[in-house]
Amino acid sequence: MQIKNNSIEKFLINSAVPILFILISSIAIPLSKFSGIYLVREIVTRLTRDTFLVLSLLIPVMAGMGINFGMVLGAMAGQIGLIFVTDWGVKGVLGLVIAMIISTPISILLGYFSGAVLNRSKGREMITAMMLALFISGIYQFFLLYLCGSIIPIKNYKLLLSRGYGIRNAINLDTAGAFDRLLRIKIRGVSVSFGTILIIVAICIFTTWFRKTKLGQNMRAVGQDMVVADSAGIKVDKTRIQAIIISTVLACYGQIIYLQNIGTINTYNGADQAALFAAAALLVGGATVSRATITNAVVGTALFHLMFIVMPMAGKNLTGSAMLGEYFRMFISYGIVTIALVLHSWKRQKDREMARVQFRVNVKALK
């Protein structure tokens, strides 16, 4: 006994957030007066830049830990790696690879710490991870602002503040665009960086493969029901820590990919927004804090950035003020997270209602 139209309704409810965004965009695009080719070029650039970061959020969601706002920790590790590589003057792809090698142990350590903290705050992982990120950000700033150049030798004076120690606020990367320049091909005026895209595809394949391993299976079990998983002998805490470590390391690589595309590091504030934007993109793609797929990540990144590009201009054209346009952008990006979270709980309630209706039908059918 299935209720008719169940699947259509279910699909609509499940993709309520992306549908909402497509609707808003379809109004905003004509208002922004951007040309189609411009939008495509922008979105392709941003997809290659950001998708890896968004994908790093998938595994903790699978392990039932919600959106890992602690990915900022990984992003910081990635920045430290890049700063050292810049100091040593290693250029090109080699530089990026060395940066990854340096930052991997740092992000594993931070991920372990983050996972251990989150195990003590089960059910409130997201807010805890957010606060934890702010706390680690303090240590990160202390490290770069006071230790670098004084205790930790930095020989490239261009990186240092004029007082002789501490890293500058903005750093130009020698490694800028190293991944992007690999296999860059122009298709109808849109340059596509197949090098970076290949890395993204690799991480997609890794995630898909990982789901099918014993460890992935354990994470899914822990994510759905910790008590049942525990009673089946799965080490719940250990599994959760591993999920966070993987996510943190991936976020670290994601940040390196992101920064090589941008070309400069905003040393002290660059990482802060990483988690928020990645989370917003994932949620816009129709993911929830308990279920997220690769499709959600890719679609979400595209939609979120489409909105991000179009909104300020639409706002400007609508109101005649550039300031207001900029305000629109901030308003939208924070608003998205709020709406998506609210819609998530609305959806959960709907699911419960549908389950109840189904139950009533079954009871009647029995009679």
Added chain:
Amino acid sequence: MEGNIILKFENVGKQFDGNRVLKDVSFTLKKGEILGLVGENGAGKSTLMNILFGINVIQETGGYEGNVYFDGKKVVFKSPFEALNSGIGMVHQEFSLIPGFTAAENILLNTEKTKPNIISKIFGKRLETIDEKEMRKSAQKGIETLGVDIDSDTLISEMPVGHKQFVEIAREIDREKVKLLILDEPTAVLTESEAEILLKAIRNLANSGVGIIFISHRLNEIISVCDKLVVLRDGAVVVERSVGGVEIKQIAEWMVGRSVEGEKNFHSKIQDISNDKDIILDVKNLWVDMPGEIVRDVSFKVRRGEIFGIGGLTGQGKLGIPNGIMGLFPSGGEIIFNDKNLPLNNTYNSLKSGLAFVSEDRRGVGLLLDEPIDMNIAFNAMQVHDKFVKKFLGGFIKWCDNRAIRECAKKYIKELDIKCTSAKQKARQLSGGNQQKVCLAKAFALEPTLLFVSEPTRGIDVGAKKLVLDALRGYNEKNNTTIVMISSELEELRAICNRIAIVSEGEIVGILSAKAPIADFGLLMSGIDKLEEEGEDNE
């Protein structure tokens, strides 16, 4: 013969904080034998199984007396894992399945079949890939042993409850060395045809040499599948015998048949409310989604001025009825109260129209624990009926009328004999019995026309019990207030109610006069009504 015995309890006893729940329990189970364990709620079945299974609570509360022998050796399991590893499987009343996983994934949870790959050779076994084909095969084999047809690729969340139960059992027997399987109410959620299949499967399992403890309130199942019967009552074994020649009615009597002395203390109200002329509450097709106490489809009529009892075993849905009508859990159906339609899912409205509810969740829903007694008593009346309120500026500003509140509290403290230092004592500091009295006073202060009382004597001592019941009946007689009382204790329902409805599996299976023989109630609770003919054959 000694070698054939798989499980032996020897003088096992257990008490929680001086409250004895098991005494001197001894019985044995042979390999390949099915033992039916029956008893009322609180007879000690679950405690006994917890002891066997090494659940932590037992150790934390000071262990148990006596000895348990499993497979010829004396055992004291410190955790469920130890019990599992030595070959005891348990299927719980609640499903411990992962809803988003397929049947195969659940059956093989943490014992998945994997195959190695390059990465796993470097990083260890945990990165081996899951071998879906092998998993499916292995799970299908487990399901087939049970003699049912379930696709191992189906998600648990999309399965009917019956299939979930089979998956759960398949998981337990998948462990290769399982020697003893405990099934706690495995048929409670099954339809009759599913239950039959399950019973057959249990028989097959037993024939392969597994010892089985089968706990069920459906006595006909006990008779049809078990070899041996053990009846627990008030923590002691009252009957241990083979099932052959036992009648359902007899078991029901063994289960509930406690001394009838207690009854003499009470006398049912002798007032003629014997017909359906004056109906105060008419419930039609009520359903309530209260977790653990789901009400499926309930219809009943309550006559004005009576005390109407609702009984039944835990988890069958009796608690869902008042909670649903009062709007504490999502519900649907039609309620006619005092000839007016009562909208559901609206607690304020229910209270406003003259209903009141003493919740079974005394400390959670019933009381404001950190407020004084007088405030607790007056709170609902203030909120709902604007009583104990001084109005200024035409009701624009409302102040508590502290004097009236205190007077009222004093009155009830005296009437109900609430033991406290003063009306200003915090509710948290009172004993369970006195808290319950405050809950009653709070409901009385609303001056309801119909009062729901849910498990009024749960967790309070004998003396307080009597007082609470007396207070209820006194209030009913004095004000002619209709009372609907929900209780797991049949004795207290029979002591003060006019009529008693028995709820089983979310539906009312029968409404009896309080004077009906106790065995009849036992039969209703055991879900025997559907097998009336069979019951008569036995007589």
